[in-house]
Amino acid sequence: MQQHxxxxxxPQRARGSGRLxxxxxxxxxxxxxxxxxxxAKIRLPETFSPEMExxxxxxxxxxxxxxxxxxxxxxxxxxxxxxxxxxNEKIYKAAADTASVSTxxxxxxxxxxxxxxxETILFDRSSLTRRLDxxxxxxxxxxxxxxxxxxxxxxxxxxxxxxxxxxxxxxxAGSLIHAEEMRFDGEIARLAEAAAVLSGQVxxxxxxxxxxxxxxxFPKLRDCLGPTSGGASFFNGKIVARLTAPxxxxxxxxxxxxxxxxxxxxxxxxxxxx
Numbered sequence: 469m470q471q472h473x474x475x476x477x478x479p480q481r482a483r484g485s486g487r488l489x490x491x492x493x494x495x496x497x498x499x500x501x502x503x504x505x506x507x508a509k510i511r512l513p514e515t516f517s518p519e520m521e522x523x524x525x526x527x528x529x530x531x532x533x534x535x536x537x538x539x540x541x542x543x544x545x546x547x548x549x550x551x552x553x554x555x556n557e558k559i560y561k562a563a564a565d566t567a568s569v570s571t572x573x574x575x576x577x578x579x580x581x582x583x584x585x586x587e588t589i590l591f592d593r594s595s596l597t598r599r600l601d602x603x604x605x606x607x608x609x610x611x612x613x614x615x616x617x618x619x620x621x622x623x624x625x626x627x628x629x630x631x632x633x634x635x636x637x638x639x640x641a642g643s644l645i646h647a648e649e650m651r652f653d654g655e656i657a658r659l660a661e662a663a664a665v666l667s668g669q670v671x672x673x674x675x676x677x678x679x680x681x682x683x684x685x686f687p688k689l690r691d692c693l694g695p696t697s698g699g700a701s702f703f704n705g706k707i708v709a710r711l712t713a714p715x716x717x718x719x720x721x722x723x724x725x726x727x728x729x730x731x732x733x734x735x736x737x738x739x740x741x742x
Contacts, residue, residue: 479563482528482535484508490520490547490579497547508537511554519548523739524585526557531569533562533595538570541583545576545605552737553585556617559594566595566631573601575608580679584727584737587615587671587716590656595631604640609679611730615723617716618660618670627670628657638678645678646706666712671719675700675709677730682707685730692729697722 486508489501497520504510507528513521526537543549559567575581583600590596604610614634619625631653638646652659660666677685686702689709693700698711709726713719727736 479534482507482526482531482537484526484528484537485540486510486524486538487540487542488522488549488551489542489544490549491544492546497543497549500544501542508539519550521737522549522551523554523737524551525554530558530560531567531596532560533565533567535567537568538572540572541581542574543576543579543581543608546578547576548580550582550584550737552739554739556586557588559588559590559596561591561593562595566597568597568599570599571601572603573610574603575605575610577605578607579605580609581611582731583610583612584740585614586740587617587673587719589617589620589716590627590630590632591619591625592627593629594627597631597633597635599635600637602636602638603642604638604645604678606641607680608640609681610638610677611679611727612676613673613723613727615671615673615711615719617719618656620716626657629654630656632656636676638676640678645704646676646708648674669712669714671713671716673698673711673719673723675707675711675723675726675730677707678705681732685732689726689729692725693722698726 484507485505487503488510490497491500496518507526509525509527511523541551573581618627634650636648661668682705686707689700700709711722724736
């Protein structure tokens with residue numbers, strides 16, 4: 469009989485997949501399709517609003533090399549959906565391979581999706597590939613935020629080495645309206661020191677808005693950000709803002725009001741404050 473040592477046992481990997489589709493019914497946003505598998509869970513808190521709020525949960529408690537999560541969200545015509553996460557997503561040290569998080573969002577005619585996950589925390593020697601693909605109908609509204617913290621400074625953590633790749637593709641009526649690629653590979657701490665990268669800051673976020681209120685919201689967002697917390701631009705009917713800060717706490721102080729501006733005065737989801 470062949471003997472197997474403990475070293476022959478492959479490491480356990482987290483796998484998860486979640487899908488949510490909305491429909492319009494009696495002036496409210498209702499659930500049409502719902503699927504969850506593995507460590508990916510979706511919760512729909514009861515609200516008094518005609519809109520729907522979804523909370524994504526990774527029950528594995530964090531991600532490391534080889535873990536895979538796929539999310540799919542579709543807002544059908546004339547529905548409104550906000551999507552957030554239960555907590556910060558933590559990316560731990562990877563012994564091998566990379567963690568993968570993929571999100572595909574579809575927004576129908578006169579529908580709205582606000583993609584508002586809480587911050588992703590990268591730990592030293594972590595490895596993450598993240599992808600966001602969005603398909604918008606001609607009259608759809610879409611708001612997105614992705615925030616990253618390079619270690620928790622208040623806990624004495626620092627990210628010296630690691631890998632992080634972030635890929636966005638946003639299309640409206642089939643035409644590409646926004647694309648971006650971010651890649652940190654190797655000596656992240658050294659890269660972050662560069663003036664053209666983060667100027668030594670360890671917390672950063674991207675805000676994106678495309679919809680009918682873009683032109684009206686843009687000056688309000690610039691006033692909200694002020695001269696030190698970040699910058700924003702408006703072109704081709706979309707708003708893109710970049711924020712940086714020395715800590716995750718300082719980032720939130722700028723990020724939360726900025727999100728509220730782009731939600732036309734509505735606050736961030738309540739789970740952000742728990």
